[in-house]
Amino acid sequence: MAWTSQQSARLRLEMEILERYFPSFYLKDSIIPGRACVEGIIRSNSGAEYVVRLHVPADLPNSVPDLEIVSPFLHDRFGHSLVELGTSYPMHLLKPEGGLVRICHYSASHWNPNITFAKVLLKIRAWVEGYEGHIETGFPIDHFLPHMQA
């Protein structure tokens, strides 16, 4: 199965937007639906770099894309691996996959096809600042980033 023509057009639109706002991101690995991903670097205000991978859903743009931090390997302020934390409400974390931290950015009930990859990455940009705030202060990430209403 291949991308439909609408999905191909949507992917191109997504990449055009990313080129403007997150220029390091590129479509990677495969153009096969369900395997493709978009990967790039998000830089925090402190200058730290995070490699972020967004999995393009096979039914693009109709479901929430999974998003993970590829590197660096993240720990909390107290030295625990974020992967070992597992799902965490205060840290906005979903169940890790393949040893990588997955960020909860949109719940399915808040998702709609008007949300672009750039908007998701903008939330990850905010999460990164929240994460560094946690490292600095010990407050959980949701101290800096409130949750969306379910």
Add this chain to the structure above:
Amino acid sequence: MEPIVYVLDEQVRDLLTHLTSAGTLEEGVAFGFDDWTVFHAYTEKPFTTPSGIVCPCFAVRADTAGMVDETRLTSSVRARTDLSERPAVVLVVDTHSDGTPQCRALIVSHSKMAAADTRFVPRRSELYSRNAGLLETSALAAKKVVVVGLGSGGSPVALDLARAGVGQFTLIDFDRLELGNISRHVCGINDLGRYKTLAVRDQILQKNPYASVTTMEVNINQALAPVEEAVAKCDLLIVASDNDQSRFNLNQMSLNHNRTALYGRAITRAAGGDVLRVRPWTGPCYNCVFSSGLIDGREEEMSQKRQALAVLPAYVEEDKANAMIQVGLSSDIAPIANMMVKIALLELSRGQETGISTLDEDLKADFYIWANRREEAYAAWPLMNYKWTRPSILRWYGARVERDPQCLVCGGHLKADTPLQGIVQ
């Protein structure tokens, strides 16, 4: 009262083609009701799940004079089966001089034999005689409808369309009927554990034995290609699924193939609901309405844990998922299903002069809102009382919703035929 025996017209016709010699007993099956006063007799496997108490059934062809030796026939039947607990139905088939099939039934018990009032069912011409004048039933028989979601909303819609004479259905759902579904579903206890698609198919065939019903027991979000193939072939898409992802996917399919789609849903505790008609590329699509803010604060009814867990992040406790399950009554769902049926019949009859054509002039809006009670999103609505000029419960309201030029699904932002080459690394 003389017992009544119902036989299927086409089964008697089939019997006459292969039962060539008189006196040979052909086995079938019958189901008896109400102290053996009513029987449904089949000479082939019933096409729906039958009810009643099973009893033996035999068919025999009359001789050339249209006669049968009843004493000998009775002895043959008694020799073949034990009639101490239940009687047997014997169908004596023949053709009239004009070639039409004839059938008379006998009820044979261990001690006596009696004639029964024999009735053919169904005759296609009579099946929808009560709809004549309102609907063009012969045209509806050729219409194809895809129904996605066969729960408390989709199942009555499918059944009502069958009642109106719609002849071709594709039913899509991967859920099975559970005890908690029964009070709001068209199917009952005897369908527990079955796929909803198959149980509803049987209900449809009970109403329209000539209907062609195909079923797909799939999660549409994981079986996009076959579902899209079904949508491409339909005249109307009915969406009564329970999650936005499926609605977004179906919205895309209806746009891809220019198929009108109807979306219906109930809000929490079925305090109300809404119905959306999407006329691709001429009116708003599902995403236009979803992102317009019109349904903000009107959260969808959660009727099962699976549904709640699908929209909640993984870290949400089970208690919260359970608390989200707040269902309404069947009578709260009924108005929403009823509205979907009315719009569906309008769409399926479009282009023909029917008795419901004037409804088309009234139903100009594409999005309709209904309130069952003054709670949830409707808590601030005024009392119904005797006023009819203000919003009130138990009335439909059409809302004017335009296509959103910014919609990323139908707004024209996407350049067609844009190959991915050049953007893939």
